[in-house]
Amino acid sequence: MRKPEPSGKNNSNNKLRKGLWSPEEDDKLMNYMLNNGQGCWSDVARNAGLQRCGKSCRLRWINYLRPDLKRGAFSPQEEELIIHLHSLLGNRWSQIAARLPGRTDNEIKNFWNSTIKKRLKNLSSTPSPNTSDSSSDAMEALNINPACRQDSGMLSMYMDSSPTSMQSQWNNIHRAPLPVLEHGLNVFGANGYLNSSSQCMTQMGIIGGCDGFFGDHNNGGGGGGGVLLGVADNIGAEGELFVPPLETEESFKSERSIHGRNCNNGNYFNTSTNTNNVVAKINNSDNVKSENLAGGVESCFQDDQDQLIIGDWDFEDLMKDVSSFPFLDFQ
DNA sequence: AACAGTTGCAACCGCATCGGG
DNA sequence: GCCCGATGCGGTTGCAACTGT
Structure with a gap:
């Protein structure tokens, strides 16, 4: 200060x-x-x-x-998500923040540098006596759900998640079964695997009830600052969560050129690489409105060449299954 | 109580990118 | 194509608050 x-x-x-x-x-x-x-x-x-x-x-x-900011400590679930996203994205704080609505890049960056980094450091300096299962111990210390303690190169990425490391880990990670969050919700899509096809890494999409995550507690969870896939006006009376998709492998390599501005400027939360498609506007009031939906939901994951980058992830199926999504309790 | 060391985080800085003229 | 102002991002700084001695 x-x-x-x-x-x-x-x-x-x-x-x-x-x-x-x-x-x-x-x-x-x-x-x-x-x-x-x-x-x-x-x-x-x-x-x-x-x-x-x-x-x-x-x-x-x-x-x-910003009225849509979520204050207070990070929940274990948020922490887990940050760790995982950092393992995928490196120090792209704004991109990580874009997937943790209500949190700012600065906040996440500070949290990472002050808390998580330290924990990782302590971990690496105090190796487990049981060396054969050090990864498990690390996951434990990092509060990673046992479900994602798999030999998929994940741990080494937690320990060294520099972009360089990220690149080198790419082949491991994008074929690996992915972590499941605490409540059993696989944030990476139905089959739990990232698609290794050329265009697709994007499997991540959640629409799950998580009352209060976006909602304004004082107003009964109306969704102050709620971020959602713009499907209907004032979605999210209970506070709905849409975790925007990760970039394609291509955009991972050149995210700036694709995303440019407006990824998350505080008023607009762009869920697409094509800004003409879906932009959910975060209203200052409790209402969350969507606008510019002419492109339709299906087009929201199209790249500039109008190629679908959604891969195996079937939005219709997802929408069909929305009600069955478990809670992502970020409280 | 007083001081030193540590931590958390708000804010700044510099650079990259974009878009309009 | 170039320039310039606006914007966005990540790294860094510095101070208040906290903790330990």
């Missing part, structure tokens, strides 16, 4: 403030954003009467003021 600059100091000139945000500044930004929505950030800063740069306003909004 940084000391807030004395407010009087910069009022006399046009110098921009830095450091901690005061409650007054927060109020100004919050009110402006709620009344006007997101625009050009430098305009936001100016029009809201803040002596901050647009960048600073954006950061404050995204990391702290």
Whole structure:
């Protein structure tokens, strides 16, 4: 944290403030954003009467003021998901955050660096006496569900999940049975395997009841900041979860060029590599609306060449089975 | 109680990318 | 194609709060 600059100091000139945000500044930004929505950030800063740069306003909004933010400690399930996603994505915090709605990249990054990394370090410095089952012990210490303690190269990725390591592990992981979360929900699709075909790694899609995960507790789980596949207006009275798909292998290798902007800018949660297809808008109110659905659900996993990248994952089947999905209790 | 060391996390910084002119 | 402002991302910093001695 940084000391807030004395407010009087910069009022006399046009110098921009830095450091901690005061409650007054927060109020100004919050009110402006709620009344006007997101625009050009430098305009936001100016029009809201803040002596901050647009960048600073954006950061404050995204990391702290956004109404859809989930506060509080990470649940074991979230932790597990973070560990797994990090093993797949490396330090792509924004992409990991995109799959943990209500959490920010900064939050996840801090959590990783302060908590998980340390735990991994401790693990590696205190090897189990039973060396034959050290991976199991590590999984234990990492609180990984026994169901995913498989000899699939996963552990080494937890221990060394640099992008380089990721690449080298690719052949292992994308053919490996994938972890099952605590409640038995395989987040990687019906068959539990990543598809090793050229276009498809995308198997991950959950729509499961998880009351409160997105919901606004104060409003009965109306879904403040809920993120969903835009199928119908105001989905998620009980708070529904859609964990967006991971990228294709190709996009894994060049994610920036494919995703570019708007992956998750705080107001829009883009579930697609094609921004014209499905964009679920996170409203500031309790309602979650979908818009720009002309492309239909089926097209939401098409790449720029209109090729389906959804692979074996059958959305219709998934939708059919939604009711049977177990809870993903992230509370 | 006082001090030192550690931790958690908000915020900054620099760079890459995008899009409009 | 180039320039420039806006935006997004990941790494890093620095301080308040916490913990140990």
